[in-house]
Amino acid sequence: MARRTKEQAAETREQLLDAAERVFHAKGVSRATLDDIARDAGLTRGAVYWHFDNKTAIFTAMCDRVSLPMQAMLDAQVADPGPDPLGQLTRDGARILCLVANDSRTTRVFEIILFKTELCEVVAEVMAEEAERAARCRRQLSTVLQAAQRLGQIPAHVNCDLAAFALNSYLIGCIREWLELREFNLADQAEWLMQTFYAGLQHAPPPPAKVE
Amino acid sequence: MARRTKEQAAETREQLLDAAERVFHAKGVSRATLDDIARDAGLTRGAVYWHFDNKTAIFTAMCDRVSLPMQAMLDAQVADPGPDPLGQLTRDGARILCLVANDSRTTRVFEIILFKTELCEVVAEVMAEEAERAARCRRQLSTVLQAAQRLGQIPAHVNCDLAAFALNSYLIGCIREWLELREFNLADQAEWLMQTFYAGLQHAPPPPAKVE
DNA sequence: TTAGATACATACACGTATGTTTGTAAACAC
DNA sequence: GTGTTTACAAACATACGTGTATGTATCTAA
Structure with missing residues (x-):
């Protein structure tokens, strides 16, 4: 994948958090898959693991x-x-x-x-x-x-x-x-x-x- | 496994619900495994599936x-x-x-x-x-x-x-x-x-x- | 202009939960 | 006493999520 600029990357992070809100809300935190979140944001798990350590990190950032x-x-x-x-x-x-x-x-x-x-x-x-x-x-x-x-x-x-x-x-x-x-x-x-x-x-x- | 009497089976059911309380409390409902519950009760998943359809059935019975x-x-x-x-x-x-x-x-x-x-x-x-x-x-x-x-x-x-x-x-x-x-x-x-x-x-x- | 870092996508290996099927010994009906 | 059903245990097949390793195209700095 092409490297994005710093601002684009920050926006990607926000989009992942937005997606996490939707997916957590729909499926519950533990049933939500990192793949669910990535797909909802139009990305892949690679993007998730680049911006966050794991699901817990996404959750706290979202809160x-x-x-x-x-x-x-x-x-x-x-x-x-x-x-x-x-x-x-x-x-x-x-x-x-x-x-x-x-x-x-x-x-x-x-x-x-x-x-x-x-x-x-x-x-x-x-x-x-x-x-x-x-x-x-x-x-x-x-x-x-x-x-x-x-x-x-x-x-x-x-x-x-x-x-x-x-x-x-x-x-x-x-x-x-x-x-x-x-x-x-x-x-x-x-x-x-x-x-x-x-x-x-x-x-x-x-x-x-x-x-x- | 040996067949138990009706009263013994009812007691087994109660023990499974007791175990479900402990396991759900310790791990959360979705992280709790049917095997966790069975083991906590000193039984196997065979007993769980005999008494209940699935995890949801155990949860409602417990409530x-x-x-x-x-x-x-x-x-x-x-x-x-x-x-x-x-x-x-x-x-x-x-x-x-x-x-x-x-x-x-x-x-x-x-x-x-x-x-x-x-x-x-x-x-x-x-x-x-x-x-x-x-x-x-x-x-x-x-x-x-x-x-x-x-x-x-x-x-x-x-x-x-x-x-x-x-x-x-x-x-x-x-x-x-x-x-x-x-x-x-x-x-x-x-x-x-x-x-x-x-x-x-x-x-x-x-x-x-x-x-x- | 080029070397390296960045921002992801893709692929793989591993563990693990689930539902089901089969086995089995004791209880119970007769 | 024999056959059948009960109350489980054990084994199996399947599916799925996670973490990580690797690939790669672009950006950036020198």
Whole structure:
């Protein structure tokens, strides 16, 4: 095959990742063949092995294309909680839900991660990364919730670590169930869904014991 | 191999399902081999193919062992909402969380379903069943929430279909995230988690539009 | 202008999962 | 007690995915 220029090669890489999204989504990650991906991109496995070590490398690269921007968004939120942390969290949560609902790449990759990926010992590195990422996310959420608590937006007796867990669970759960359902416009209801959850935090009963 | 009695054969079947739980959990459903399952049970693939048509049949049988009892529990709740539907829903939700936290078989199978199974066109029958089951669950939750609404436990402006979606999402999300985290005693916090969510429903803002 | 590196395509060797078929010893019907 | 069916084990044929090795045409740098 003819050698392409650097830019053409980079474009080939993107096309392979696009193809991986489609194939992973259609067949599931483990049933997807490197040949499937190559063919979908109009290439051969030679191109795949040139740009990536193996299927796992493709998978992580594909995830990074959507997760890195979202992580940056949360980082900014933590860096400056602002005068209304709870309201800002509401809007950020709603914004994430809207992204899932409206950006097709985000939709597809979330569907792949939530429904078409088997985490097991074989992909231990990926699991460890994911666990670290999730833990960091919870810590950040807890930090923002504590800021809200200091401003009196949340009762003092609320355990912010547990509340962060609940918030994170709620968001993931809403994304997961909506992706499975698709019967209403998530973007329209995103604000209400988030506001209802925070109303619960504001009127939460006292905790039975400390978390952890 | 020697022929076994009917009871012995039924026990063999159970052992195969136990083995399937372990192997699916360890390797993921699609990476799990029928030979893996047979060996784990101390048998051969001959036994597997005698009791089940293929891997999909084993998977559904394994799921049924835990999902059927839980579905029966929800059915009973719908048949008689009682004088305090919201309180009863709180206790039922907490009970499910406790089951996930304390019953090892429930824990394992939920982990398999949530983290170690790839839903795709290849297993379309399983997906269709699951979608129907989930839809039925949401309808039942909505029914109970409407009963609570008639009793004044939830504001009249709340869309019960959307609230059922939120509740279901919250439960699944909590189960999923706790299974991934495992850093606190879920059974201890189950009541607080559910009560906090229902506090949100009771203080929910008016909806922006109709769901669906 | 040419030597080497690049960006793939093609071909091969290997392991391995699957479905099926055949074998077989014990249980059960009679 | 004999024949048949049951509940598996063992062996076989087939297919398929992976990794790697090799081929090659083009780009690029000197």
